[in-house]
Amino acid sequence: MSMTKDGRITEKSAPPQEEEGRWGELLQPNHLAATVTLCLGVALFAFNEFFISTALPTAVEEFGGAALLSWAFTLYLVFAIIGGALAANLKARFGARNTLIAAALVFVTGTVVATLATSMPQVLVGRLFQGLGEGVIAAICYALIPELFPPRLVPKVFGAEAIVWASAAFSGPLISGFLTEHWSWRAAFFVNIPAAAIFIALVVAIVPRQSASVRSSQSIPLLRLMAFGLGILLISVSNMLQNGFAMAALLVVAIAILINTVHLDRRSEHSILPLGAFAIGRPLGTGLWIILLMPLAQASGSVYLVYGLQHLWDFSPTAAGFSSALMAMSWSLTAILVASLRSHEARVRLISAGPLLLCLGLIGLTVAIATGEPRLVFAGQIAIGAGFGVCWGTLSQLLMDVSPAAERDKTSALLPTLQSAGYAIGAAVFGLTANLRGFDEGARVAVMRDALLAVFVIACVISIGSLLFGIRTVRLARSRRSTRSKARTQRPVAVD
Incomplete structure (x- = not known):
């Protein structure tokens, strides 16, 4: 509102609301690199899930150790959750750019270990590193959406990521099956390496460095992270048991650990x-x-x-x-x-x-x-x-x-x-x-x-x-x- 010279109060016009974003803006030069980077970060997670689920049974046939097959998925999931829980703390301490590059290198390390594996335990080690790296990448890619895009484009970015997930679900098993059948199960692992290299190059190009003055010195809550990881691990292990009562007991213990850890985290000065x-x-x-x-x-x-x-x-x-x-x-x-x-x-x-x-x-x-x-x-x-x-x-x-x-x-x-x-x-x-x-x-x-x-x-x-x-x-x-x-x-x- 404002007052005129004759003393009358008038209402000022409201500031114009920001125009709704258009899909084409995601492909414009000022947003294209950010769009590709975040979608590629999600794609590493999505396609890796469908690629590996198709290729791993063939690896088991080569190495034996069918009893370890479920652990290849369990370890990946548990460490992906731990990585995701750790991501915000790492971003605060080291910045999004450095954390994403380090996480991508951890993911590549796991991929190389699994690709060159000569036994199922080596594949499991590779899957562990893949899960840890991907958990951090996926979490920070979510956190970067409101930082790299104006609010009007955020819904479009989530829509683009939904397209990535659908593409992975539809074409991932087909591509992985083709690679496994005509080359080797190792090829389904290896394709993650060039994708990760492109991702690292894009992160270096578009994610700004974080100045030392704004970095957080918070300590990493290792005990609570380990408790979260243990709870998820026990839940996954319970699903492998054949005895119903043992499954129920382990599930109750796991949920109790998770609930107690959440209560402890709420009272902590540096919460997850x-x-x-x-x-x-x-x-x-x-x-x-x-x-x-x-x-x-x-x-x-x-x-x-x-x-x-x-x-x-x-x-x-x-x-x-x-x-x-x-x-x-x-x-x-x-x-x-x-x-x-x-x-x-x-x-x-x-x-x-x-x-x-x-x-x-x-x-x-x-x-x-x-x-x-x-x-x-x-x-x-x-x-x-x-x-x-x-x-x-x-x-x-x-x-x-x-x-x-x-x-x-x-x-x-x-x-x-x-x-x-x-x-x-x-x-x-x-x-x-x-x-x-x-x-x-x-x-x-x-x-x-x-x-x-x-x-x-x-x-x-x-x-x-x-x-x-x-x-x-x-x-x-x-x-x-x-x-x-x-x-x-x-x-x-x-x-x-």
């Missing part, structure tokens, strides 16, 4: 988790519950759906695998559509639609198994993919926005880490459920159907929990925005 993490009275806290629970529920399909399609309905491996590709394509397409919406408010309102679609998709899978109707599987997978696509990018941006500036790196780094933890916990929970219901390779079809039905019913219950948190997150976010708007309008009026 951002302030308000998992608090149900803050949008950050409820949003993080969604980030954990949605992948946890979806892990039911990731672990058992392809197996169920092959053994309940005699689908071929290709046809069964198409269901996973269908979910990834649905995720990608929906993410692009949502990122194209001009209204930020509309995107935020759609956050609760994500868990709802996930719940409906899982109900579809449950009904498909109960009735023996396979067509419902594909409809359910489309709904599940759309659920993630509708909310994931907007939710990630919202959580960064509601975090205090000093805590934003912790929040950004936590997102991919928590997602991986959700999948790990889900695999263990559903493995225990299926085990207790008699699931086994030699089980009769009726027993197998009963076990899978129990798995997906529990997944539906978990998805309902994510839906409740989704509704609450939208309400808290809108209430917070309304409070801030009122505070701005109630400020003292300046008189010109």
Whole structure:
């Protein structure tokens, strides 16, 4: 407002709102290098996951040691989570540029070790280093999004990363299978090396150096990191046991360790988790519950759906695998559509639609198994993919926005880490459920159907929990925005 010469109060026009970003801006010279760098960082994680899952069985045939196959995935996941938890601290101490270069070199070291391995234990060492490096890279790439792009382009960046994940899910197994079949399983590992070299060159070119004056001198919370890692490791190990009671006991111990570590972290002066993490009275806290629970529920399909399609309905491996590709394509397409919406408010309102679609998709899978109707599987997978696509990018941006500036790196780094933890916990929970219901390779079809039905019913219950948190997150976010708007309008009026 302002006062005219005759004493009348007039209202000044509001400053124009920043224009919504366009997809083409990501490819303009001032953003192209940053777009390629962050997408390549995500691609290293995504394609590596699908490449290795296809190539490792052939390595096992060459070396033997089939009992160690699951450990190749377990160690990768555990150290990726540890790396993600460590990322914000490393970024504060050494800067994003130095940390990304070091993490990429750790990843390359692991890749070289695995590529040149002559035994399965050497492959496991390589996977350990790959997971540690990739966990840091993925977390810091998330943290750099709001630093390298204006707010109007952030939804488009998340949409671009969704395209990367869909491309990896669709083409990763095909490329890896081709390389393994016509050359060697080692070729599927080796292709990560030139990709990592390009990534390092881009990081050197676009990520600014951090001056020594702003580097943090916080100590690295090794004990809490080790506790987090131990909890995830015990969860993964529990999924390998055959005895249901032993699985349940180990799972309870693991969850108790994780809960206790979170409580200790909240009281620490130098915490790993951002302030308000998992608090149900803050949008950050409820949003993080969604980030954990949605992948946890979806892990039911990731672990058992392809197996169920092959053994309940005699689908071929290709046809069964198409269901996973269908979910990834649905995720990608929906993410692009949502990122194209001009209204930020509309995107935020759609956050609760994500868990709802996930719940409906899982109900579809449950009904498909109960009735023996396979067509419902594909409809359910489309709904599940759309659920993630509708909310994931907007939710990630919202959580960064509601975090205090000093805590934003912790929040950004936590997102991919928590997602991986959700999948790990889900695999263990559903493995225990299926085990207790008699699931086994030699089980009769009726027993197998009963076990899978129990798995997906529990997944539906978990998805309902994510839906409740989704509704609450939208309400808290809108209430917070309304409070801030009122505070701005109630400020003292300046008189010109």
